[in-house]
């Protein structure tokens with residue numbers, strides 16, 4: 001069964017239709033790369049799935065939970081919040097919380113969510129200990145154990161982005177979304193982020209990555225979507241899309257990145 | 260002839276009133292300023308424009324004038340209305356307002372005036388927080404309240420400390436305006452010795468009190484700023 005299903009997703013800002021009917025599905029463990037020129041609607045897709053924008057119409061489900069089917073308004077804030085845990089989003093420019101150190105950036109949301117558990121009072125100690133352990137484990141995974149007590153302003157861009165990936169993983173999302181995770185970084189720092197994403201792919205994490213790193217997209221993804229002006233212009237395996245593109249637009253776009 | 264001790268006792272009495280005006284203004288103007296700032300950011304346009312108009316009027320006219328309007332204005336209007344034969348109970352009530360405590364009129368004027376200045380500082384502080392901070396909190400499953408209190412608030416506080424400390428130090432000196440409606444405060448206390456004893460130095464000495472007070476505030480704000488220095492927004 002697909003862990004992510006998007007059907008005929010439409011979204012307008014004012015009079016401009018930014019998404020004109022986007023459909024795709026993703027199975028567990030798959031890695032989808034979304035490529036396409038600036039303004040084609042890539043970020044808007046991620047924002048709609050992550051409930052940061054309300055679509056105009058269409059259908060979105062994650063892990064069997066319906067995120068959107070046109071009745072979103074009827075849902076209360078708590079229902080939306082509970083679903084939110086099924087997805088994680090890594091922003092282009094990190095958005096770490098500046099006043100918290102690395103460790104607290106990871107644990108803040110998890111600790112707040114834990115308070116809503118029914119067994120929180122009896123099990124408080126264990127629950128908190130689990131959260132702390134989880135944070136330590138994730139920091140180790142992204143290679144930042146020694147930066148645990150640092151504040152975001154003391155980190156390099158690459159380190160910040162690794163923290164934000166770890167933070168997104170804290171709530172164990174079923175699908176992790178990345179919006180151009182390396183675009184705000186100096187070129188020499190992109191490698192460390194791509195390495196982390198690659199290691200997540202190796203662990204069968206289901207991911208959707210909006211990226212301009214074509215060779216990385218080709219190497220890491222099982223599926224590629226080329227967005228053009230609010231529609232999917234081409235879709236397939238990395239080999240299909242990169243080596244044998246069918247549409248002229250895709251060919252033109254990809255040739256721009258060849259050196 | 261007055262003794263130095265007598266002068267200082269009088270100055271100190273005036274100073275206590277100045278500090279009272281200062282403290283009460285802060286106490287009420289900060290929460291009111293927060294409410295006004297939310298009004299000025301409201302998505303409900305009519306409310307927003309009414310609030311913005313009010314802020315414009317208050318910031319665009321001298322505090323001295325506002326003191327006079329608050330203290331004498333309602334009474335004048337009501338007296339005029341009574342003279343023309345109105346028996347409206349509201350008018351009658353307003354007519355009694357001239358005998359409102361002078362000190363109360365000072366506090367009302369100061370609170371309204373400073374709340375408007377503070378509200379603009381708060382608005383600037385809140386609007387300077389990037390949208391991404393709210394969104395990061397939201398995608399991590401936090402409630403709006405949690406995002407405000409756990410993520411945004413401290414960043415706002417850090418942003419507004421410098422302009423607030425400016426404004427609050429201005430308030431120390433603005434307390435001297437209270438004497439316009441005959442509220443005895445520090446400047447008045449000093450000035451009184453010119454008439455009664457032909458002494459100018461007591462008035463000049465009031466500067467020591469103002470300097471000591473604003474010096475203390477500068478020190479406190481410096482401490483707070485240092486305390487929040489451990490991170491950068």
Ligand SMILES: Nc1ncnc2c1ncn2[C@@H]1O[C@H](COP(=O)(O)OP(=O)(O)OP(=O)(O)O)[C@@H](O)[C@H]1O
Nearest residue numbers: 013014018036037038039040041042043044045227
């Ligand atoms: N909040 C908004 N209000 C109005 N227009 C918006 C808004 N967000 C996005 N748009 C518009 O929607 C279109 C698609 O934007 P989107 O950010 O999804 O593109 P993108 O494919 O991510 O581009 P890029 O590669 O530059 O990040 C753009 O034309 C953009 O100007």
Ligand SMILES: [Mg+2]
Nearest residue numbers: 042043044179
């Ligand atoms: Mg984008």
